[in-house]
Amino acid sequence: MNTLIKVVSTGRYLPKKILSNSDLEKIVDTTSEWIETRTGIIHRHVAEFETTSDMAANAALAAIQKIGYDINNIDLIITATISGDQQTPSTSNFIQGKIGLSHKHIMAFDINAACTGFIYALEIASTLIQTNKFKAALVIGAETLTKLVDYTDRNTCVLFGDGAGAMIIERGDESACFYNASYPDKDLVLTVKNNRIAMDGKKVYAFAVNVVEESIQKILSLAKLKQSDIDIFIPHQANIRIIQYVSKSMEIPMDKFYLNIRDYGNTSAASIIIALDEYLEKNPSNQKRRALLTGFGGGFTFGSAIITL
Numbered sequence: 001m002n003t004l005i006k007v008v009s010t011g012r013y014l015p016k017k018i019l020s021n022s023d024l025e026k027i028v029d030t031t032s033e034w035i036e037t038r039t040g041i042i043h044r045h046v047a048e049f050e051t052t053s054d055m056a057a058n059a060a061l062a063a064i065q066k067i068g069y070d071i072n073n074i075d076l077i078i079t080a081t082i083s084g085d086q087q088t089p090s091t092s093n094f095i096q097g098k099i100g101l102s103h104k105h106i107m108a109f110d111i112n113a114a115c116t117g118f119i120y121a122l123e124i125a126s127t128l129i130q131t132n133k134f135k136a137a138l139v140i141g142a143e144t145l146t147k148l149v150d151y152t153d154r155n156t157c158v159l160f161g162d163g164a165g166a167m168i169i170e171r172g173d174e175s176a177c178f179y180n181a182s183y184p185d186k187d188l189v190l191t192v193k194n195n196r197i198a199m200d201g202k203k204v205y206a207f208a209v210n211v212v213e214e215s216i217q218k219i220l221s222l223a224k225l226k227q228s229d230i231d232i233f234i235p236h237q238a239n240i241r242i243i244q245y246v247s248k249s250m251e252i253p254m255d256k257f258y259l260n261i262r263d264y265g266n267t268s269a270a271s272i273i274i275a276l277d278e279y280l281e282k283n284p285s286n287q288k289r290r291a292l293l294t295g296f297g298g299g300f301t302f303g304s305a306i307i308t309l
Contacts, residue, residue, distance in 0.1 A: 012164065013163065013164045019044050055164035060166040062166070077092040081268075091142065122139050126169065159238075215295075216246070
């Protein structure tokens with residue numbers, strides 16, 4: 001689907017505590033070299049005192065303060081998360097209060113599409129913006145995954161970290177294209193049950209390399225663009241090997257993928273927007289750029305978006 005939006009600002013927040021591979025060596029039977037070689041991860045951030053809504057609110061305020069945005073323009077908040085503060089109220093309702101919008105009657109809700117969640121949320125927000133009922137949407141990906149980690153499972157506990165990212169969008173004149181899809185994970189290959197993450201790594205890898213390539217091809221076709229028309233690819237930061245496989249298979253140079261998995265690990269719905277905000281900060285430009293966002297996650301969900309920055 002194509003919509004007309006303007007990306008107004010982005011922001012991110014990572015908790016201060018860092019859990020390194022060396023730290024994990026003391027907790028579980030693993031080695032720093034094993035983790036880095038198989039995942040590309042060296043560090044991940046851990047929320048000690050912050051809730052998911054705390055981190056999300058901080059990311060939102062970072063986006064607002066970056067450009068001195070009038071917070072009263074925001075009348076829609078959508079948060080993608082699988083690790084919200086509680087079942088209800090929604091994380092978005094908490095965020096509304098924490099960023100200073102308690103006085104406004106706005107639409108605020110969460111979605112659960114696992115690691116593809118931010119792209120799902122961005123498509124929903126972009127579509128709602130087209131109705132002219134909303135002036136500005138705050139789209140957030142936020143996770144406190146370390147509260148769901150089983151630190152006796154060495155295959156999963158090394159992967160995940162905490163953090164949040166936010167984007168403000170308005171109706172604009174730049175085309176945004178989306179492709180989001182899912183199919184049922186009947187065997188529960190990747191799941192959170194009884195507040196613990198469980199996954200079959202080999203099966204998730206096989207799923208991921210196929211759907212990431214499919215999603216990139218599909219979105220390029222829908223947007224009538226070529227790989228060379230994309231300035232930067234922002235993939236879900238799950239495992240460096242997945243991105244390397246797609247890079248080789250699709251003949252996309254690795255330097256066209258923005259990667260920060262080594263510093264943050266897998267932050268699920270937060271990973272893409274954290275990476276995008278970091279990319280924009282490190283690569284400032286007055287020129288318009290096309291970014292292709294692509295994600296995959298539990299559900300199984302998968303999807304891509306092409307936006308102009």
